[in-house]
Amino acid sequence: MKRLLCLTICVAVLITLCGCGLVADTSELLKTPQLTGEMYAVEKALKENVSGAYTLEYPSLGEKRSAIVLEDLDGDGTKEAIAFYSQADKEEKQMHLSFLVKNSGKYETASDFPITAAGVEKIECCDFNGDGTKEIAAGFEVYGNNEKTLVVFKLQSGRPAELMRAEYTNFLCNDILSNGKNQLIIQKLSQKSMTNTAVVYALSGKSFSKFTSCSLDGNATSVNRMVFAPLSNGKPAIYLDEIKGVGAITEVLLISGGKLVNSLGQQSNGTSKNIRTAGIPFYDIDGDGVLEIPIPADDPSATENGVNHINWYSFDGKSLEMKESAFVNVVDGYSIVLPPELYGKIKVTKNSEERKRRVFYKGDDNSEKELFSIAVIPDGAESKSENGEVLATKNGESFVIDIKDEGQKAGLGKGKIKKMFKFNDF
Structure with missing residues (x-):
């Protein structure tokens, strides 16, 4: 009895001690991690x-996502600091870009610029005129994505001076002209006026000048991505994924004859050849460093069954080259990639409720034979052995294949189907 009493007391003490740890002040867990070093x-x-x-503000896009950006702008081996913070008064939030320099081993504020905005979107540090000193291009959200302001600063006597201020939808800093200097590319979309333009600015002396521009699809309603990347022939280009209606399109801009041209824009009838489901962006599908553009296949059965049959193309500025053909399941995050011998011979149907895709072979006589199916089953939902073999698992779900007799006859075993199956990385 004494032993039982002692054991009970010990357990009670342990529970009490653990409880003390659990009910400690949780505000300590919610604090922003302390900054260290520089x-x-x-x-x-x-x-x-x-x-x-004040509150430190963090950029929402771009490679530099810190509220404090350290960058050697003038190439002297010492990093300058750019800090974003906000202060709230009675009427509106006031953003600040603070520029700090290091003197005698200690940082001190050299300049502070107040900017009326709700947040910081992106910052780029680029040398626009080839003098070895980087300029600062900072984009601020005034009213979300509907109104944004770009401010560009140039170092003068060790301190930034404002060079340019402009409204924008997206901006990039890259050498689209291939002249060894960076240019500022600003894309501006206005739903009100149904205009969509891209302008290339070059820095000459103490000011930017408009070098060239072109129009984009004025019926686009927003831009998902704007990326600087090479064409399949290695020449520089700008890829844009835009929302248009309930779908998405890709436009590709490049320099031709000294002018910016929209080389993959609208067709003569005002439509875009690559309009497709919004959840399928341009993407480097084969890892060769070149972006592929998704274009819906000429497949009436895909349209009829509400599935995405996508052909992926690389682009050299003039012509498209198909690199892959696949049925893309946006909802469940995977694709069925077709081997060349099956191009034009496969039909896929879907059952959204069961999260299943059925794959059929289309014969020359219009006959259809089911080859296999892929179903997505949450772990623990039901016995997977009753539904086929597990092909892959991800995020607590199993992707299960059920190979039919016709599939076996066609040589589509688990190994071959596994090569046809891949998760969408976009």
């Missing part, structure tokens, strides 16, 4: 200069 030194200098409370 970041800490920059924030310390910021605190000394800013009057009143």
Whole structure:
């Protein structure tokens, strides 16, 4: 009895101690991680200069996602600091871009620029005139994606001076002209006026000048991505994925004859040849460094059954070359890639409720024979052995194949189907 009493007391003490740990102040867990190293030194200098409370602001896009960006802008071996923060007054939120330099091993604020905006979208540090000093291009969200302001600064006597301020939808800093200097490419979409343009600006002296421009699809309603990447022939280009109606299109801009041209824009009838489901973006499907463009296959059965039969093409600025043909399941995140010998001979149907795709072979006599099916089954939902073999697993779900007799006769075993199956990485 004494042993039982002692054991009970010990358990009670342990539970009490554990309980104390569990009910500790959770605010400690919610604190932003403390900055260290040079970041800490920059924030310390910021605190000394800013009057009143402030909040660090983080860019939502781009490679530089920190509220404090360290960059050697002038190439002297010492990094300057660009910090984004906001302060709220009674009427509106005020954003700030603070520029800090290092003197005698200590950061100090050199300039502070107030900007009326709700957040920071992106920052780029680019040398626009080839003088070895990088300019600062910072994009700010004024009213979400509907109104954004780009501000470009140039270092003068060690301090930034504003060079340019412009409205934008997207911007890039790249050498689209292939002249060894970066250019500023601004894309601006206006649903109100149904205009969509891209302009290339070049920095000459202390100001930017418009070098060339072109029109894009004015019926687009938003832009998902704007990327600088090579064409299949290695020449530089700008790829844009845009939402148009309930679908998406890709436009490709390049320099031809010294002018910016929309080389994969609308057809003569005002439509786009690559309009497709919005969830399928341009993507490097084969890992060769060249983006492929998704274009719906000429497949009436795919349209009839509500599935996405996509042909992926590389583009050299003039012609398209097909690299892959696949049935893309956007909802469940996988594709069935067709081997060349099956091009034009496969039909796929879907059962959204069962999350199943059935694959049929289309004969020359219009006959259809089911080869296999793929179903997505959450782990623990039901016995997978009753539904076929597990092909792959991801995020607590199994992708199960059921190979039919006709599939076996056609040589479509699990190994071959596994080569045809791949998860969508986009």
